[in-house]
Amino acid sequence: MSANINPTVRRRRLGAELRRLRELKGMTAEEVAGRLMVSQSKISRLENGRRSISQRDVRDLCDVYEVSDERVRAGLMEMARESRQRGWWHEFGDIPYSVYIGLEAEASSIRAYESSFVPGLLQTRDYAEAVVEGTQPDTDVSAIKRRVDVRLKRQSRIYGEDQLGSLWVVIDEAVLIRVVGGPRVMADQLLELSERPNINLQVIPFRHGAHPGMTGTFSLMEFPESADSTVVYFEGVTSDLYLEKEADVRRYTNLYDHLRAAALSVAESRSLIHTYAEGFKR
16 A cells, blocks of 8 residues: 555545535435435445445445536545555454544644553553553453554654654543553553653643543544544544534533643653652662
8 A cells, every 4th residue: 555545534535525515416415325225324424434435436426416527536536446445554453443543644633631541652562461451351362462563553653754743642640550560561651651752741630630531531633634624532442433523623622721731731740750650660
């Protein structure tokens, strides 16, 4: 696969364009589904980029929307073809959050809040293994290794040539106290966290009391292309949730600003993390 083709992002862009064509035609998703004799949910999934789309689907939709410009049709067909290619993460087998990985791989900015453990982009191998084993107790050893390998490969967004333009992470102090993998693993993980210069990391201390993040963890991903809307991501046990509506994005952007205001400064946070790391080394 060409290095600059991200199938997840292609699906999003194609879906957005198909939605635009439908709205220009003044049709509802239900009307389109009726014309094509498919379910309305299929049209919705195609438009939100959560389902792969075939060139046949594109052809049929172009016919319904009466798209006569062959250049437009050809461009949509090419996007459909590219959207069905395999991302690097498919080499590791079935990864339940593959849509998120595809978005993360293309994002120019990520703002994340986590209350239970160190975010995946910042985990050491030993810590990541302990997290996967603890949160997915029925997973076999080979599957655990695959998921950890994927997690570490994702970290190229921090260390590789195609680095994120901005990574801002807010964590609850509980993340520094929960012993994941044992004291040695915690000491190594927290020392590495405290020494990473290319991320903005803040800790919300216990003494702050209640804060908006207590309702759940989430991430905000922004993209370099203006055509790609900001995504709010929530990880679930059996399925994930993605919000892209402007009102939802605005709400969670505001919520994240409140979290940053509730947290210690970056310098104070690094000092606190280092203190906990030293405590685990004793």
